[in-house]
Amino acid sequence: xxxxxxxxxxxxxxxxxxxxxxxxxxxxxxxxxxxxxxxxxxxxxxxxxxxxxxxxxxxxxxxxxxxxxxxxxxxxxxxxxxxxxxxxxxxxxxxxxxxxxxxxxxxxxxxxxxxxxxxxxxxxxxxxxxxxxxxxxxxxxxxxxxxxxxxxxxxxxxxxxxxxxxxxxxxxxxxxxxxxxxxxxx
Numbered sequence: 001x002x003x004x005x006x007x008x009x010x011x012x013x014x015x016x017x018x019x020x021x022x023x024x025x026x027x028x029x030x031x032x033x034x035x036x037x038x039x040x041x042x043x044x045x046x047x048x049x050x051x052x053x054x055x056x057x058x059x060x061x062x063x064x065x066x067x068x069x070x071x072x073x074x075x076x077x078x079x080x081x082x083x084x085x086x087x088x089x090x091x092x093x094x095x096x097x098x099x100x101x102x103x104x105x106x107x108x109x110x111x112x113x114x115x116x117x118x119x120x121x122x123x124x125x126x127x128x129x130x131x132x133x134x135x136x137x138x139x140x141x142x143x144x145x146x147x148x149x150x151x152x153x154x155x156x157x158x159x160x161x162x163x164x165x166x167x168x169x170x171x172x173x174x175x176x177x178x179x180x181x182x183x184x185x186x
Contacts, residue, residue, distance in 0.1 A: 010037075011034045011037035011043065011134070011145065012034055012035065012036055012037045013033075013034065013035075013097055013098065013099065013100070013147075013148070014033075014034050014145050014146065014147060014148070015031055015032065015033060015034070015048075015145070015146050015147070015148045015152065015165075016031070016032040016034060016045065016143040016144075016145060017030075017031050017032075017143065017144040017145075017146065017162065017165050017166070018030045018031070018142070018143065018144075018162070019141060019142055019143060019144055020166065020173065020176035020177065020179075021142075022142045022143070026077065026078040026127075027047075027127075028181070029049075029162045029163075029181075030047045030048075030049060030050065030162065031047070031048050031049045031152070031161045031162050031165065032045045032046060032047050032048065032077070032127055033045050033046055033048055033089070033098070033100060033148065033152070035087065035100040035102040036102070037134070039131070040131060041131065042128065042129050042130045042131050042133065042134070043127075043128065043129040043133075043134045044102065044126060044127070044128050044129075045077070045126065045127045045128075046074070046076040046077065046085075046087060046100075046102070046121070046123050046126055046127065047074060047075060047076055047077050047123075047127060048074065048121075048152060048158060048161060049074075049158045049159060049161045049162055050074055050075040050158075051072055051073075051074055051155070051158050051159065052072075052073045052074060052075060052124065054072075054073045055069060055070055055071060055072055055073060056068050056069050056070070056071045056073060056084075056122050057069030057070070058073070059073060059084055059122070059124075060084070065110070066110060066113070066114065067110075067113045067114050068106075068109055068110045068113040068114075068120065070113075071086075071109075071113055071120050071121065071122050072121065072122070072155050073122040073123070073124060074121060074122070074123050074124070074158075075123070075124055075125060076123025076124060076125045076126040076127065077123075077125045077126045077127030077128070078125060078127070079125055079126050079127065079128045080125050080126055081124060081125040083124070083125065083126075084122055084123070084124060085102070085103060085104075085122070085123045085124075085125075085126060086103075086104040086105075086106070086108070086109035086120060086121070086122050086123075087100055087101060087102045087103070087104060087120070087121055087122075087123065088100065088101040088104060088108075088109070088112050088119050088120050089119055089120075089121060089153055090119055091150045091153060096147075096149075097147065097148070098148040098150075098152060098153065102126075104120075109122075119153075121155075144165075144169070146165070162177070163177040163178065
């Protein structure tokens with residue numbers, strides 16, 4: 001279900017899609033997975049569509065990462081930009097949802113990657129909101145909220161996630177999604 005705005009309850013496991021008018025460079029044209037949301041504690045998530053074009057092996061060359069070394073690294077958000085964080089994503093067929101185990105320690109990430117490294121992602125930084133902050137942004141219509149589908153886990157298509165979702169919202173969003181960031185350069 002796609003909607004403009006949603007109460008903070010039920011955001012865990014949802015995608016936040018940056019509205020085309022959101023100009024904050026940290027979140028311009030991003031798609032985030034909200035892995036935790038609590039009305040008292042705030043929210044936590046990862047940007048899914050900012051691939052660094054590097055793998056874990058580029059960041060941890062001396063750690064003997066094994067299969068984990070092949071895991072792609074993304075810019076997860078503006079908070080904690082000096083930290084490499086691992087998360088495991090899993091598509092649940094029975095209820096058609098994506099689940100996330102965030103903040104895995106290196107050994108946990110290695111173990112999951114040895115079985116199915118496609119489920120593990122690495123992030124430099126993360127996105128975080130304090131109590132009430134995300135709710136205020138939702139009230140300002142800065143984000144479009146929707147449930148993720150299985151395609152969101154496809155690393156190969158990460159650059160196309162945002163424009164693809166925008167095109168599904170109708171002609172006006174399709175036009176905004178295809179417009180350059182600075183129309184004067186067109």
